Amino acid sequence: MIADDSNRGGRATRRSRDDVVDAALDLLDRVGLPDLSMRRLADHLGVQPSALYWHVENKQQLLAAVSARILGPVSADHADGATLDVAARDVAVRLHDSLLAYRDGAEVVSSSLALGLVEPPAHARLRAVALERGEPAALADTIGDAITHFVVGFTFHQQQRRSADAWGAASGGVAASPERIADGDDGDDDGFTAALDLIIAGATTVLAGGATQHPAPRR
Amino acid sequence: MIADDSNRGGRATRRSRDDVVDAALDLLDRVGLPDLSMRRLADHLGVQPSALYWHVENKQQLLAAVSARILGPVSADHADGATLDVAARDVAVRLHDSLLAYRDGAEVVSSSLALGLVEPPAHARLRAVALERGEPAALADTIGDAITHFVVGFTFHQQQRRSADAWGAASGGVAASPERIADGDDGDDDGFTAALDLIIAGATTVLAGGATQHPAPRR
DNA sequence: ACCTGAACACCGTTCAAGT
DNA sequence: ACCTGAACACCGTTCAAGT
Numbered sequence: 001m002i003a004d005d006s007n008r009g010g011r012a013t014r015r016s017r018d019d020v021v022d023a024a025l026d027l028l029d030r031v032g033l034p035d036l037s038m039r040r041l042a043d044h045l046g047v048q049p050s051a052l053y054w055h056v057e058n059k060q061q062l063l064a065a066v067s068a069r070i071l072g073p074v075s076a077d078h079a080d081g082a083t084l085d086v087a088a089r090d091v092a093v094r095l096h097d098s099l100l101a102y103r104d105g106a107e108v109v110s111s112s113l114a115l116g117l118v119e120p121p122a123h124a125r126l127r128a129v130a131l132e133r134g135e136p137a138a139l140a141d142t143i144g145d146a147i148t149h150f151v152v153g154f155t156f157h158q159q160q161r162r163s164a165d166a167w168g169a170a171s172g173g174v175a176a177s178p179e180r181i182a183d184g185d186d187g188d189d190d191g192f193t194a195a196l197d198l199i200i201a202g203a204t205t206v207l208a209g210g211a212t213q214h215p216a217p218r219r
Numbered sequence: 220m221i222a223d224d225s226n227r228g229g230r231a232t233r234r235s236r237d238d239v240v241d242a243a244l245d246l247l248d249r250v251g252l253p254d255l256s257m258r259r260l261a262d263h264l265g266v267q268p269s270a271l272y273w274h275v276e277n278k279q280q281l282l283a284a285v286s287a288r289i290l291g292p293v294s295a296d297h298a299d300g301a302t303l304d305v306a307a308r309d310v311a312v313r314l315h316d317s318l319l320a321y322r323d324g325a326e327v328v329s330s331s332l333a334l335g336l337v338e339p340p341a342h343a344r345l346r347a348v349a350l351e352r353g354e355p356a357a358l359a360d361t362i363g364d365a366i367t368h369f370v371v372g373f374t375f376h377q378q379q380r381r382s383a384d385a386w387g388a389a390s391g392g393v394a395a396s397p398e399r400i401a402d403g404d405d406g407d408d409d410g411f412t413a414a415l416d417l418i419i420a421g422a423t424t425v426l427a428g429g430a431t432q433h434p435a436p437r438r
Numbered sequence: 439a440c441c442t443g444a445a446c447a448c449c450g451t452t453c454a455a456g457t
Numbered sequence: 458a459c460c461t462g463a464a465c466a467c468c469g470t471t472c473a474a475g476t
Contacts, residue, residue: 153368202421
């Protein structure tokens, strides 16, 4: 009886594609990737499962859109002027933080990246820096690849371990020693920093003209 | 009527856990990970789906066993004497090859690794080398982490792209330029080598005492 | 333009019961 | 010790039809 064509109070409004992606991100953070089904998402939106397919082509594409949202902060506000290796460290840290900001963020991004459904998050920024500095774009891509794959893989592992021993550890597997989990400062941030330092050291060395030459397509 | 307790000719014998893992590897290579279901695997073995659960605790553990098999060649025959950075490159190349040896190998290993259900494939070897050379074990682990996550992530991407444009490319996504796919020598092996060189250069630099110090737990 | 209802072709896992 | 049969509680996706 009442005019419900504007979204006052509650439900009953029509949804946009962005609303669906918002809801997916929200549900991801609440229940985790294994429980993020199209049917639960539909429930969460107060809609039939089939309705989702008007907004989104399939689940993979939805997860790609979710990935793009997770990766948003990585390429925000430039104001660079840095060298390639310094920019690389910065982008790596931002990527790490962005992945950790959502439950199972690294896993979602890992598969979208592998499927080629999102842009590699480091490349645009590093290419821009390379251009400024007269460094070859191929070198920026190489550094971007090393950074991206390492950070995503490491964070994936890290995030699984966190939710594993948050839920109680229990049985099976190689097992992680049950130590300080308490304060968000779990010991493996050291491992992350150390390995990242190693890769950055590689970038610095190569920039200084040492050891390795950039791609140089044979033939 | 005939004694069927020895495996003559065909089916009808009882299966061991190893047989199940064998069959899973075989089926993985035939149909790929998305189509490797417990039910199809049961079919492949001539058995009811429920029978699998006598041999294996669940699907994740089965895939962990599959991962361990895929990773077998990585830690085979030592005969080292090499420096840490040289051993690291060797182990990276072996890992890459092993992952490529099975369809969706990198994806399977990626998740088993993240879940902590398989040993990181580079660590044992690199620790042994570090011990021989009087290098700290923590440095071996750092190099192992950088190598493993990079190689697995890169190969995952590479393998998805291969099967994507093997099947016809079609629609959607960021897209890979349709060029030489022909001879197994797809252009991105260059990208792999370049980024691996970068990481190894980092290891060499750190070994020479440059730029970065190994972990050193703060406090 | 956006959504419902109903169906299709599947999943992983459990568990009593058989041999 | 190893497996069957049957069930439970789900999946992603399609498609005609409604408004």
